[in-house]
Amino acid sequence: MTLSALFIAHGSPMMALENNEYTRFLERLGQELPTPKGIAVFSAHWDDADQRMTGDQQHQTMHDFYGFPEEMYQLTYPAPGSAELTARISACFEAGNLHAKTVTGRGLDHGAWVVLKKMYPAADIPVIALSVDSKRSPKEQYDIGAMLSELRQEGILIIGSGGLVHNLRMIHESEEPDNWAVEFDEWIAEQLASWNLPSLFNYDKKAPHARHAVPSYGMEHFVPLFYAMGAADNGRKAKRLFQSYQYGSLSLNCWSFE
Structure with a gap:
């Protein structure tokens, strides 16, 4: 069983409570995909210069946000970890000459658990959370994702969780979505259709409205795209599964890479 890698926009933390077109799509997606043996999530909300990954047997739920309804802070996603999958990921990174540090006690941030709670509400699939490094070049981010590409053939679902706009x-x-946000997303879609890495790696110079879509203080939300793409470097086929917007420009999209 070979699974596609996914880029999933996690939107606002409120998505955990919302019932809308996008949350219903995520629920269907989890039902329609082959059930993964494990899930590896590169989360925009774990931005670190060192490559890190979780090593817990049982995950706590991070409520890494403020100003939300009290109900949000009562939600949990007690997914198990997997020492075997952590070791397997670590071995893949080591083979690519990347040393990864295993972290315990951190829990799953909302970039990971909000999406997974919609897709796999039973929280019964082992999850490993992975950090991103927004200061690396897009090629480096892509190459790190590529180190895990063989895991897709082992039934591991690799997700990049962030937001293109x-x-x-x-x-x-x-x-109604802002025109500039739509134009940026469509430019990205055109490059993904042909797997145009030179253009994508230089999106900040080539894409329309790139400074609005990916501000200097929010690059960590865009870069999970490259980690997810890299995980499908051995296939290089992209398919957009969903696209909508909230709050004028907050892009809610899902891309499949195989």
Whole structure:
């Protein structure tokens, strides 16, 4: 069983409580995909210069946000970890000359658990959370993802969780998406259709409205795209599964790579 890698926009933490077109899509996606043996999630909310990954037998739930309804802080996602999968991922990184540090006691941040709670609400699939490094070059991020590509053939679901257009300073109440956000997303879609790595790796110079879509203070939300793409370097086929917007420009999209 070979699984596609996924890039999933995790949107607002409120998505954990929401019932809308996007959350219903994620619920269906979890039901339609072959059940993975394990899940490895590169989360935008774990940005670190060192490659890190979780090593817990049982995950705590991080409520790494503030100002939300009390109900949000009562939600949990007690997914198990897997010493075997942690060791397997570590071996893949070591083979690529990347030393990864195993961390215990951190828990799953909302970039990981909010998405997984919609897709796999039973929380019964082993999960390993992985950090990203927004200061690395896109090629380095892609290459790190590629180190895990063989895991897809072993039934491991690799997810990059972030947001292609994620600029919280530009969101506003609107049911219609801002043109600039749509233009950026469509440019990304065009490059993904042909797996145009030279253009994608230079998106900050080539893509329209790149500074709005990926602000300097929010790059960590964009870079999980490259980690997820790299995990499908041996196939290089992209398919957009979903696209919508909240708050004018907050892009809610899901891409499949195989």
